[in-house]
Amino acid sequence: MKNYLEFEKPLAEIEGKAAELRAMAEQSEDDVDVEKEAAALDKKADKMLKDLYKDLTPWRKCQVARHADRPHCSDYIDALFTEYTPLAGDRNFADDSAVMGGLARFGDQPVVVIGHEKGKDTNSRLHHNFGMARPEGYRKAIRLMEMADRFGLPIITLVDTPGAFPGKGAEERGQSEAIARSTEKCLQVGVPLISIIIGEGGSGGAVAFASADRLVMLEHSVYSVISPEGCASILWKDAEKMREAAEALRLTAQDLKKLGVADVIVDEPLGGAQRDKDATLENVRVAIDKLLKDLSKTSGKDLITARRKKFLDLGSKSLVA
Template sequence: MVAHYLEFERPIADLEAKIEELSKLSETAGPGAFDAEIEALRTRAQELRRDAYSNLDAWQKTQVARHPDRPHFVDYCATLIEEFQELRGDRAFGDDQAIIGGLGRFRGRPVVVMGHEKGRDTVTRVKHNFGYSRPEGYRKAIRLMELAERFKLPVVSFIDTAGAYPGIASEERGVAEAIARSTEACLMLGVPNVAIVTGEGGSGGAIAIAGANRVLILEHAIYSVIAPEGANSILWRGARTGADAAKAMKITAQDLLGVKIVDRVIPEPPGGAHSDPETAMATVGDVLEEELSGLEGLSADELRKRRADRFYAIGRSGLQ
């Protein structure tokens, strides 16, 4: 598979191209001919990657959050959820594959799990509508949460969408109402729920399944009311850039933690989750297990109170 490099990764791309070139030359020159040079280049590439990812600005983090090779919901589900049984349809219109959900076991614990899926190639991106859910996707989410309530199962949500689908058919079928009811279902759950922003957390399309007791975010993910490009278009009529908007909007994990929009930042491997998906997903699993354990044994009323308290606290740290 051809590696996908972001603009700020060009120096790393050049080094890795040289590594590949030397590796091919060593096949003809004999074993060990360029081992020292290759090892030195690999060390340098690792240093550049570590330095670059320790100093990302808001726009660079936006690019990383959208990286096509980051783990998607189907990857997290396959890695972390055993005996996954997908449940389809909203029992009203149809099945929306932009949100996938069902039953499974997370490290032996029965859970209801759901998440946005963007797809990875042309066929799957069309199938999953690039992660833009229609009303039936959120109504499916409500159905899953009602199932979790009935059988006293915790709910785990993986967030990765630029927003809900704004097309005519989506509006005709009541996307705003579906988002509102899904958000309400999250907030009123009598069982623990944990949401993890793994890539993009966009607008109501994200919060519709992220009104959780604990909202976590990966180190290089973003969470915002609108995409930076959209904010630039609306606020400045396109006179500035998405990078300017990203900086002004405070959409990075670190900014969000400061105003209590998220509760915890999950570290990513050097080079981002896409550079080492297995390690990234294992880390998410460890943090998720810890968070679910912390919510065990709480009554339905206590869970609702804690959830209300966390959302009422958003932004208050800056008002003290």
């Protein structure tokens, strides 16, 4: 069963009617041809889908980026990597289920893959804490990045988080320090580092995995210092002004490419990644393959120098209207 976003409700009605017609035809013994009518509804739904996604507002892109049916980190690992061997724990406090990572192969290339996992149903979302990492999650990522650097393995990170977990225990265990150290480690490793924003890139919790040689964003993903709701609550004392906040934050992949924050935008199928997961996964595979080949030609020392320069230069570009 498909999940529809608020602005997709008219589309849900049309696609629902088409599905009902086909279900009735299968159960009916009468020789009634409803396929023609269902096909007409399909055509109408296709046109509506194109119209809805032709020019999405930043707030609607936020909704698409958060869609429950989008491919998750675990989907990308299962589809794009082989011989995945998960590694757990930060060797200090605990294992954080919001962050998954380990050794794997991308084609013939051994790599280290790290990502946020939000979970796909109520139980798994609670288990993965909705992708909100605690300090031990970032320290696990640091451990994996150090191992990758030691053995000369490229690092691929998959970012999908509303932000780091803001709970009391996380703060007591040094949440801000762990995020800062993870960001620092991204800038220190002498191996290719590619980061893909697969859904929602929120706050320092995302930056800690995304301070990379190349930042890839899916077409309808978002990346921002704060959520639109949080921004609206601070600026206007009203979370309902999230639409205005989304506009002001310049959080879409298209805006961030203009600003020089994002390097590559990966196309999504019409209607978002959730409508054709296989096509989305293949598009991301092609992007990673190309970037890995390009970055593998650069020495570790030059990678570090260019990566640091990239971030020092951010803000020098103005947003083109």
